[in-house]
Amino acid sequence: MTESEGVRLQKVLANAGVASRRVAEQMIVEGRVRVDGVVVTELGTRIDPETAIVDVDGTAIQLDQSKRYVMLNKPTGVVSSMKDERGRPDLRRFTEEWEERLYNVGRLDAETSGLLVLTNDGELAHVLAHPSFGVTKVYIAKVDGRVTPQTIAKLTRGVELEDGPIAADKARLLDASGSTSLVELTLHSGRNRIVRRMMAEVGHPVLELVRRQFGPLHLGTLPVGRARELTKVERGALLTLSRQATGAGPEGDQEAR
Structure with missing residues (x-):
């Protein structure tokens, strides 16, 4: 790419919604912007938005506006599929407002x-979705019976299931005041029905299960059955995580090991 080609960096940042051109220029001069892992402070710098990897203050910037990122609070009774062969309620109804063809990342059981x-x-x-990248998920499980601190310790030490041992990254007892308990589990495993199988193994079958967090994303106050696009901050957090994991970002090689 010659110097006359490409798009001025401050214009690229403004088009991506980072800041106005004037503020973007200030960010560049202050050394807060990196292109392909290298700090750029020259205001005349031109880049190719289709190939350049840009971050501001260490957070990845989405330059490809054709990419869409949506968070859904999936209700129970809906299968994690864009088209269910058995005619059960699927995810299509939640994607109708977006023109792009969206796909679910990983799955949640129907219940x-x-x-x-x-x-x-x-x-x-x-x-x-791939467990080798270690993206954590946080679940809140309402389970049968009164869970003890010893059981919580067992979940983090590890339990033996039919497809091999598994340990929670973290486990926390939120409530055990009645005949049921609330347990928070953090896992990076992608194994099928893993929370339900772990809790059954320690004698506390799951009655209700909600995933509250996926990597840097939090469900927050999003109502059940509603979908929304990720905010600029959330998109940046996801893209930063992705680039580090795949080695595309400046910290990638270190993070991927």
Whole structure:
């Protein structure tokens, strides 16, 4: 790319919604902007928005505006599929307002509610869904019986399931005041029905299960059955995570190990 080609960096940042051109220029001069891992302070710098990897203050910037990132609070009774062969309620009704063809990242059981990411970004979806990248998910489980601190310790030490041992990254007892308990589990495993199987193994079958967090994303106050586009901050957090995991970002090689 010659110097006369490409787009001025401050214009690229403004088009991406980072800031006005004037503020973007100030960010560049202050050394807060990196292109392909290198700090750029020259205001005349031109880049190719289709190939350049840009971050501001260490957070990745989405330059490709064709990519769509949506958070859904999936209700129970809905299968994690864009088209269910058995005619059960699927995810299509939640994607109708977006023109892009969106796909779910990973799955939640039909009887599990909570945070599901829908996107047309295949690379990001792979990083989020594949357990080798260690993206954590946080679940709140309402379980049968009164869970003890010893049981919580057992979940983090590990339990033996039919497809091999598994340990929670974190486990926390939120409530055990009655005949049921609330347990918070943090896992990066992608194994099928893993929370339900772990809790059954320690003698506390799951009655209700919600995924509250997926990587840097939090369900927050999003109502059940509603979908919304990710905010600029949320998109940046996801893209930063993806680039680090795949080695595309400046910290990538270190993070991917």
